[in-house]
Amino acid sequence: MARWFQRSVYQIPRGTRDFVPEEMWKRRFVQRGIEETFRGFGYGEIQTPSFETLELFTAKSGASIIDELYNFVDKGGRELALRPELTAPVIRCYIERLQMAPKPLKLFYFGNCFRYDRPQKGRYREFWQAGCELLGTDSPEAHAELIALAFTILRHIGLRDIVLNIGNLTVIQAMFERLRVTDAVKKDLLPFIDKSQFEDLFSALRVNDVSPQEAEAFLEMLQTPDLEKITAYVSRSKQAVAELERLRGVLTLLKESFGIPDPRVKMGIVRGLDYYKGLVFEIEAPVLGAEKQLCGGGDYELVSLFGGTLVPQAGFAIGFDRALLALETEGYAFPEASLDVFVVPVSEAAMGAALSAATQLRFQGLSVDLDLVRRGIGKALKYAAAQHARFAVIIGPKELEDRVVTLRNMTDGSQSTCPVTELAVRIRG
Ligand code: HAM
Numbered sequence: 283m284a285r286w287f288q289r290s291v292y293q294i295p296r297g298t299r300d301f302v303p304e305e306m307w308k309r310r311f312v313q314r315g316i317e318e319t320f321r322g323f324g325y326g327e328i329q330t331p332s333f334e335t336l337e338l339f340t341a342k343s344g345a346s347i348i349d350e351l352y353n354f355v356d357k358g359g360r361e362l363a364l365r366p367e368l369t370a371p372v373i374r375c376y377i378e379r380l381q382m383a384p385k386p387l388k389l390f391y392f393g394n395c396f397r398y399d400r401p402q403k404g405r406y407r408e409f410w411q412a413g414c415e416l417l418g419t420d421s422p423e424a425h426a427e428l429i430a431l432a433f434t435i436l437r438h439i440g441l442r443d444i445v446l447n448i449g450n451l452t453v454i455q456a457m458f459e460r461l462r463v464t465d466a467v468k469k470d471l472l473p474f475i476d477k478s479q480f481e482d483l484f485s486a487l488r489v490n491d492v493s494p495q496e497a498e499a500f501l502e503m504l505q506t507p508d509l510e511k512i513t514a515y516v517s518r519s520k521q522a523v524a525e526l527e528r529l530r531g532v533l534t535l536l537k538e539s540f541g542i543p544d545p546r547v548k549m550g551i552v553r554g555l556d557y558y559k560g561l562v563f564e565i566e567a568p569v570l571g572a573e574k575q576l577c578g579g580g581d582y583e584l585v586s587l588f589g590g591t592l593v594p595q596a597g598f599a600i601g602f603d604r605a606l607l608a609l610e611t612e613g614y615a616f617p618e619a620s621l622d623v624f625v626v627p628v629s630e631a632a633m634g635a636a637l638s639a640a641t642q643l644r645f646q647g648l649s650v651d652l653d654l655v656r657r658g659i660g661k662a663l664k665y666a667a668a669q670h671a672r673f674a675v676i677i678g679p680k681e682l683e684d685r686v687v688t689l690r691n692m693t694d695g696s697q698s699t700c701p702v703t704e705l706a707v708r709i710r711g
Contacts, residue, residue: 284326295407296401297399297408298406298407299408303619304619306498307619308606311653312439312580312602312605312606312609313392313696315435316412316438316439316602316605317390317392319431319438320390320431320435323427323434324388325389325390325414326388326389327386328372328389330365330372331365331371332365332373333363333364333365334362334363334365334371334374335361335363336361336362336363337361338374338588339370341588342555342584343555343558346496347366349398350366351364351396352364352397352398352407364395364617365393365395366395366396367395367555367599368395369413369415369555369557369597369599370584370588372597373415373584373585373595374591376389376415376585376590377588381590381591384419386416386419386424386463387414388414389415389416389417390412390413391412392410392411394408394410395408395410395411402572402573402591404572404574404601404603404604406603407603409602410600410602410603411600411601411602412435412605413468413579413598414428414431414593414597415595415596415597416597417593417595419594419691422528422531422535422595423539425532425561425596426536426540427540428596429448429532429545429563430536430540430542432577432579432600433446433542433600434540435575435598435600436565436576439605439609440609440614441605441612442574442607442612443567444567444576445544445550445567445568446542446563447544447546447563447565447566448529448533448546448547448562448563449547449548449550449636450529450549450560451552451553452519452521452525452559452560453516453522453526453549453641454504454552455502455519455522456518456519456521456522457504457549459519460518461487461492461496461500461502462577463490463492467490471486471487472519475504475552476550478550479687480505484497484501487500489639504548504549505548506549507548508547509544509547512549529547529561532546535575536704544674548622551563553580554578557582557583557584558580558581559580560581561581561596562579563578563580565597565600567604567605567611569611570607574602574604576600576601576604576608577600578597578598579596579597579598580596580598581594581595582597618650618670619651620670620672620708621651621669621670621672622648622649622673623649623672623673623675623705623709624650624651624652624653624657624662624663624665624669624673624675625643625650625652625653625675625677626654626663626666626674626677627677628676628678628679628680630656632654632677632679635687635702637652639675639677639687639705640652642703642705643705646706648706648709648710651669652668659676662692668694671692671711672691672692672693673690673709674692674693675687675689675690675691676690684699685701686701687701687702689705689709
């Protein structure tokens with residue numbers, strides 16, 4: 283067998299990543315920050331399986347979504363798919379187990395997702411989402427709190443430059459009605475709107491017999507933040523006008539009650555998934571360039587589609603990997619992984635005392651490693667420094683004789699002796 287072929291068998295699958303301890307330390311640090319904020323907003327954690335029935339994801343979007351999924355038939359002949367997102371799974375679980383829970387119900391999750399995407403920076407085939415679903419209320423304050431939560435999470439983990447855009451699918455629907463284009467044409471136009479490719483959009487509108495004046499007006503509505511102008515443009519749709527009125531209320535709450543300084547109106551938000559209806563929002567990190575969308579969410583309907591009793595549903599998901607990339611690109615100073623103590627037995631005779639010192643310190647809640655390879659003290663201390671140990675505990679013949687240990691502060695090199703029983707207090711300072 284050719285060598286290159288043998289090697290490729292053992293390579294990591296395309297679009298996936300390994301995370302070594304240094305990376306996992308950063309990931310868990312940020313994950314903890316995110317989970318803290320979810321809990322701070324009254325959300326409880328939910329976990330669902332990594333795979334579901336394929337039907338769960340095709341029910342709304344149709345078979346065309348299969349191209350974007352990892353799907354398979356298991357040994358029992360069941361058609362399954364690795365989850366591409368967590369909203370549909372959470373709603374399935376809600377219907378099976380939580381419909382009777384007091385409302386509103388606030389659920390958050392952190393989990394891996396799988397999409398058969400074309401991999402590039404910030405776009406992977408396995409990635410992680412931190413998200414939430416809010417069931418049982420669609421009051422303006424509920425929507426404002428939801429959006430504020432997404433924004434607060436990203437701020438709380440340390441991102442400086444983020445942009446919040448809010449749109450509404452009922453309004454964009456009313457805008458489309460003015461153009462009088464067919465559903466098929468509309469579908470073709472959505473990617474241009476999604477990517478803000480306005481020149482291409484203008485050409486596509488012209489090809490579909492929309493007059494230059496109408497096309498210009500449509501493009502302006504996609505970009506203007508002026509709610510008065512948009513209201514005038516969709517004035518024939520009572521529903522759209524009502525949604526714009528609600529949006530005004532949400533914006534005021536965000537600015538005045540939730541301290542979000544600059545929420546932007548952007549009717550050009552179309553969202554990729556088919557279950558959204560009214561309010562939609564996205565948060566971007568401009569620093570990321572092409573794959574800058576950090577978070578997406580809004581108001582949707584899946585409960586009655588899956589056979590549950592209709593309730594208001596809204597939520598969002600943050601692309602965890604992109605949030606990390608944005609932090610790194612902004613130069614965020616992550617704290618370093620560190621160890622409280624590294625224990626060094628200087629001689630073979632000290633090994634027993636070193637092991638029991640390590641055991642005692644671990645019982646007292648400190649993170650402790652010790653020299654397991656019987657190397658000289660110089661090399662052992664070098665290794666301890668590489669592990670970012672804050673202290674070293676050195677035990678040699680003299681220490682054994684005096685029934686003490688030497689405690690070395692690894693930051694300034696200062697040393698003192700004390701009995702093992704005093705170590706934890708000294709280390710904790
Ligand atoms: P989504 O916009 O498809 O929404 O995904 C949310 C976020 O996941 C995106 O903004 C992006 O940051 C990240 N993301 C998506 N695809 C990839 C990928 N291939 N690689 C890395 N990151 C990616 C949803 O999934 C909805 N379920 C959100 C939601 C919850 N809506 C209501 N509730």
